[in-house]
Structures are given as structure tokens and as C-alpha cells.
Amino acid sequence: TATVTFTFTERVTGFGTEDIQYDTSKGTLSALTAVGTDGKVWSATYTPRPNIESADNTIRVSLAGVLDAQGNAGTGSVSSGNFSIDTKRPEVTVTISDERLSAGQTATVTFTFRESVTGFGTEDIQYDTSKGTLGALTAVGTDGKV
Known part of the structure; x- marks a missing residue:
């Protein structure tokens, strides 16, 4: 497993797993957990599926549903760096x-x-x-x- 950390520049609301996009055929992501109490950092655990070998993987966040304290919605999306998966025996x-x-x-x-x-x-x-x-x-x- 790997811990995925989502760090925002300011406190956000409305951030949920529905805002996260990734290839679910290659792995699963746990529920989000707030890290600390400032509403800026969230984490989840990524678990790759068995018998997968893939060099091209990212986790993407759509910012459209994420709001700051003033109610401003984010725009666009942000992607993680690439990571590889190898769970093949x-x-x-x-x-x-x-x-x-x-x-x-x-x-x-x-x-x-x-x-x-x-x-x-x-x-x-x-x-x-x-x-x-x-x-x-x-x-x-x-x-x-x-």
C-alpha cells in the first residue's frame, strides 16, 4: 500500500473521494482522512490490485467541487506524479x-x-x-x- 497525501494551499470544504480520479481496475483508494485540524491536508491509502504490472499511473483531483472558506470553487485538475505498480508474482x-x-x-x-x-x-x-x-x-x- 501507499499513503496518498492531498495538500491544499488553504482550508477547503467539499473535498471527497468523488473528486479523485484514478484507474480503479489497477487499485483502490480508502476513505479520506483529515490530517490535523486546519482542513488543508488529507490522506488516503492506495492499495494496488493483485496481478497488476503497470508503469503509467497517476491520481488526479478535480478541483471543481472543492471550495475555499469564501465559497470559491477550484478550477481544473491536478495530477500526482507517475508511479508504477508491480504485484505480479x-x-x-x-x-x-x-x-x-x-x-x-x-x-x-x-x-x-x-x-x-x-x-x-x-x-x-x-x-x-x-x-x-x-x-x-x-x-x-x-x-x-x-
Whole structure:
């Protein structure tokens, strides 16, 4: 989750979730909470949906329904900076260089991930240890995918 903070230059009324625009297929935003008592700062929690990978995301506020203490409505809209979402789990393809091995032969097993990963080790690999051994893992390239 991420905390989204909305900071106005002066005290406002009429600010609600209906003034906030974002792609709801990628995440949800909690109810707004006033931060302090001056009516200038509000926050909400953004929770990305599972299995999403998106590099282009913003949260936009329409100012038309937001009023200052004198009753002046805001105009236009303001957008957050861009943020990325990655809630997809790692996916891997496993290939072996030789599908028919005899005693004394070896084969190269290649693990190719969809994206860069960390923490992958031989302890994550399951195979029948009574039928062979697996050597140390060696990274192929520098992108952390193979």
C-alpha cells in the first residue's frame, strides 16, 4: 500500500473521494482522512490490485467541487506524479539442454524468469535428488532474469 497525501494551499470544504480520479481496475483508494485540524491536508491509502504490472499511473483531483472558506470553487485538475505498480508474482520457464541422459552425462538446466528476480537459489529448486545432482546456479547476463 501507499499513503496518498492531498495538500491544499488553504482550508477547503467539499473535498471527497468523488473528486479523485484514478484507474480503479489497477487499485483502490480508502476513505479520506483529515490530517490535523486546519482542513488543508488529507490522506488516503492506495492499495494496488493483485496481478497488476503497470508503469503509467497517476491520481488526479478535480478541483471543481472543492471550495475555499469564501465559497470559491477550484478550477481544473491536478495530477500526482507517475508511479508504477508491480504485484505480479514471478513466473519462470525451465528448460534442459538434453532430455535423455546416461550415466556420466550432464545437461544444462536454464531457468528464465519473466522479469528480474532476487533471492533465487538452489534451495528453491525441487527435483528427485536420488536420480542426480544439481550444480551451483550461475547467472546468465546481468539482468537477473536467466
